[in-house]
Amino acid sequence: MESQEKRWYVLHTYSGYENRVKSNLESRAQSMGMEDYIFRVIVPEETVHQVKDGKAKDIEEKVFPGYVLVEMVMTDRAWYIARNTPGVTGFLGSHGGGSKPTPLQPEEVNRILSWMDDEGPQRTDIDVAVGDHVKVIAGSFANLNGVVTEVDHDNLKLKAEIEMLGRQTTVELGFDQIAAVE
Template sequence: MVDSIEKQWYVLHTYSGYENKVKNNLISRTETMQMQDFIFRVVVPENKVTTVKDGEEKEIIENDFPGYVLVEMVMSDEAWFVVRNTPGVTGFVGSHGGGSKPTPLLPDEVANLLDRMGMSARREEKLDIEIGETISIISGAFAGMQGVVTTKDDEKQQLSVNVEVFGRETPAEISYDNVDKVEY
């Protein structure tokens, strides 16, 4: 039975320090149990931090929320079972125990978390826009403007776009979610 046909983000509680192991286990289980239509993305909230140690600057990856992993999924009984029984997962945040289903994160919470990591909350498998094409910006600071795509990053789901502001070309980084292709 599917409780929700809409994919949403949930928070898993794990043993601290095992977040990446849980992520890898869950991705592996998703493939072996053929749950790709229910479990989409697994993310460990982390950021790159520059530290100085012994007079040298080093860039390290720091876990923002030790003991937690984000998962984008459709909450069906089967998907819930697969995720809940993944080695290292101690439960869902927002579940009251006794087999109750968890509460998903709010869209604003997800957008803020993923934005800090340079990711998009909405996943587009492939954006059908090429470098040099003109796009229309539908939301954000440049909403209502058009721009020319200069670079495209499918991993971060961002475009570099030249937008005309006050008669000058201005480069801008725009998320896939905030653009539409201009049809002539």
């Protein structure tokens, strides 16, 4: 089943190879004349403020470690090129046996892309503890609810379990990205 509509798909990669997969896929699309089928390849990242050994610095962290987003027209050839790119272990939403993957919903993609374009201000006035329920109000996980599993007051971050892509996932969030659920 080929589609002539460009949609967003999620590639699963070896962790730490996301940028290499992005570069390899872009090169393969160009060298194999597939620019009309493979459009944008994105590795969502966020700037994280870290304090280590008393020194503050901003670093770039992957929002979805082990995943790369690709906008493409799902033809047999484009699918073959993407899934056989070095470092790619498969497509999210593909059930094996030659089945084509399920594309992301437009609202999921819009939420991720708008979050990448506009990150909100830092917020420090929230009091949360392990086990608290929170609602994500900003970022790529906006409008999702989660349960706090870890809190780092010094760095204004926490970890929470949310349901994403059909399974429970631990995500790291800034205090500016959440609101307590009463």
